[in-house]
Amino acid sequence: MKQFKFLLFMLPLLLLAGIACAQKKEITGKVVDQATGMPLSGVSVVAGKDKAGTTTKEDGTFTISVGANIKNLTFSSVSYGTQTVSIGAKTSFNVTLAAAATTEGEVVVIGYGTQKRSNVSGAVSKYKNDRIDETPVSRLDQALQGKIAGVNVQNISAEAGAEPKISIRGTNSINAGAAPLVVVDGQITPDGLAFINPSDVESVEVLKDAASAAIYGSRGSSGVILITTKKGVVDKPKYNFKYAIGFKNPYKLYDVMTTKEYVKLLFDEMANKRTDSTVNQATNTVSNGDRASYIIEDQLRGATTDWQHQSIREGIFQNLSLSVSGGSKGVKYFISTGYQGDEGMMNKSKYQKLNLRIKTDIDISKRLKLSINLNPSYANKESPSQNFTNFWRMPGWLPVVHNEATAALARTNPLQSNIKAGDYAHQRHFSNLTYSGLMPDGSFWTGTGVSPGGSAQQNPRSDVDRSDITSSEYRLQAAVELNINLAKGLNFKTLASGYVNYSKGLSFQERNYNTDGTVNTGVFTNNSNIYLLSENTLNYTKTIRDHDITALFGVTTERTDIVREQTTGLDFPSDDIRTLSSAAQIDKSRSTGTKTIIGLNSYLGRITYAYKSKYLFSVSERADGSSYFGPGNKWGSFPSVSVGWAAGKEKLLSNIKWLTNLKFRGSYGATGNNRITENAWIDLLYGSNYPYGGSSGSSNPGLITSSSILSNPDITWERTFQTNFGVDLSLFKNRIGITLDVYNSKTEKLLLQQAIMGFTGLQQYWNNLGSLRNKGFEIELNTKNIQRKNFKWTTSANLSANKTKIIELGSEAYLLNQGERAEVYRNQVGRPLVEYLGFQTDGVWLSQAQIDAARAAGLTSTLSAVFTPGGLKLVDTNGDNKIDNNDRVVLGNPNPDFIWGLTNNVGYKGFELSFFLQGSHGGKLVNGDPNYNESGRSIRTYNTNRWVSAGFPGDGKTPVTRGTGFNWMLTDYVIEDASYWSLREVNLSYSLNAKMIKRIRLNGARVYLSAQNLYFHSASNYRSLNPEGRFKNGPYSSVLIDGYQRGSFPIPRTFLIGVDLNF
């Protein structure tokens, strides 16, 4: 009935249109892309000064009727800009449009709204790439590495689906979280970069300066990453199908010696040492253990084990996405599904992700718009239980599983009489046995009670095969948004959004998994995170002649429920039954649980003003009230101000032909960090049960205060104040675009633990004490080098540098922190955030004679093992002839001097080649691997270069063994350059031309080859496999103990082949 009414209403209009047409002429034509010659659909065609017109069809054609007095046709599209042609007498046009030469019309998402690029006065970077989903990585954050100036993404682990470390403009917190805030379509989603389907991403904006991020108030101090997903446009349904498959393998592995090679080397060294008069010939021999290992590999097995390949495999990488988008006048939709399967290159490393997104925009009435966004997703992940070090440090003589000969040997120990061929072999199986066999020099040797290997190290393959570390995540992001147009220019938006993340994990170790007699253990984890958001904003835009005014006022309420539970079950009847109820015991000491509810109420406002897009001005304010803080400290205020001056639009400069645009920007703002330790403001009672009687006695519940740290009711936000200056410059009709930003930020009120007087009974209390400074600059450069019809070449580059300095650490002048090998990390006021403190070395002591000479000259030391021939030679840096802790100097810091990315896109007809280079320079790392590889004696370069005797000192730099001489980990021997550059991504694609596409009845078809890490260049003194890798467990989770590497898996190299079909 309603429709009928509508039609009736429309009838007169149609008639009117018919009358009007009579006076017009029909113009037809076709619009194609200048570079590719492909037809362009959806380009708006408007006659003269009319407001309405038509749009081009799928095949790029259009038909428009124009009045006789109309002289021009205007073609416009968001990504192609505007072009006007005069009509004259022609009735048919073929128009070629070049991809937007201007960024003027570009719209930038700035948080609670959008802004024209030309009016932006803060530091906002926009990254838009339709092919971001073709990057051979499984997470969006990995694909963003090196793409945006000021955003440092570091892939600290090569495991499938591993989270990279991201920082925007440095580190500005010590005890609170320092990761940027991630916002997906207006909803705060902390793990948004992990689960989002890269195919769904329309654009990624990064709010870098405090003035831009201040609208996110108490959570903006580490920068904000805004992800906007695609939505439908009024058009026929458009389908897109993409599928890519490929494989992953390691870029580089260690050159490891076999045991045979190694023992042969030892025999050669022994023969050499016989000719050296400084060597005590009584001890010049090859150890029994090494001789026994030679017999096992050479005579019992006749083979060696390549332990690296016991960890590494060829992983299959798959990426599938299917989407449909379109819409009629009233309803627009975007529906997509995606699957990503990333089989890591390590055994038992896997990441799989399934995504569905339904996004609809409905015009309920002229004034009422409803948007619904649903995104359920599922991910599962599997991780190997052993790191890479534990593989390659295994000696080659050790078999993965026993063969008949080795099992028979192991059975000669009556305690191991049950070992049979096929069982996992451990080094301890070969201990205290009798060995006899031929040696490399042809002699026959017999030894009793010989142990070729240690007893502690487990067979890593047995460990990985018999333990499973799995987790599944179920996520749902759902949002309903109602937009009401209250008056002209005045819109009210109410958004109700929820994000639920439920994850469960099971880490299961099978019975006897690495040692006989260990019970099977299952650690069950259940975590749920629920984020609820109600956001109400009023948006006002008004243009009065040359004055552009926008105003925003909003109220938001958020609630976050976090529940974490972990239960550990022991002794399951079977390894195949992994339910908690079947566990014979629950290990209470490894069972924990927490529940937290966080509330946040906020008011926010922003006013922007632009005069002729020339003088720009913006102020914003956000007030946040959080349940994280105590009464009286709940509310914080985060104001900002920014100004801009488009000098290029001034008369004086607008005459300069080559200068297209010049804009100066300046901003100042305050942001906060509320991710502090929970409940630092209130003293709590903790469980302290009192057991009565003996083992059968009962336990009485008790509660007591915490014994280590006192609360502080005045705890408040960490606050960052940042000043930013920027210049946007574009030259030669936007052929060259340059953006430069410099910033200086100070974070104060850092949450630290401060020592307190003993009479309180406690040692420390929480206080807002510390202060950090971040300074740096960022350059973005975009050029269009060649813009021909058939040949196109564009370049975009970015470079950024940041320095983090400690301004204040409360009452402390410096902090010295130790890592797992007692290596020292210093945090000193007035110095970079983290510095490695250790001894400088000058090669090794070449001989006892050299040591004697140095001692005779007066050199002494209070430290142990300083004077050992073949050991590291420490430098007496302060020149007092005494080597002690005062000689320790700064050996470097983990922060890179600068990072960069460079993308080149070259298009020739249907071919397109894009290659992306990325690098990081000047950072240092502490390499924990030498501590394992060089004592395990497996690395060829080490074994051939090391000191053997005074007569055979090797290269004079490589010490004899780890156990001899001064501890390597306290010296610059393990400090290495973490700089690298790499050919990160290469994408070569071919698009079928219009004729071919028509024949196969598609709208577009492309095939592409994509590769990652084709070339990776690391510094010459870097000894391990992945300079990006970092160890983040235990003490290293603190930002004050940074830059340590151990057990990193090699860099993956990925090759993909894919198709991209539009129909």
Next chain:
Amino acid sequence: MKNLITLFFVSMFILTSCKKNIDRLPLNNVAIENYYKNTAEVQIGLNGCYAGLRPTLIEEWQMTELRSDIAIMGSQGSSSVPNR
């Protein structure tokens, strides 16, 4: 139109009245200020104090008897002569 404006202001009002949202106490642990309100709670608090005294009783011998001549030192599996 008018309804919408009222709706807006009503929603604003509802939100601002959500003071409860940010007045929250921890859920993992009891806050001291809300405890020790009745006999049972004081009893539980006292149990906690006793539990705190237990380690002292368990370790006290290390400071006293262990250092006297009535203790025999020696570790399991060690071949060294005890109390040397």
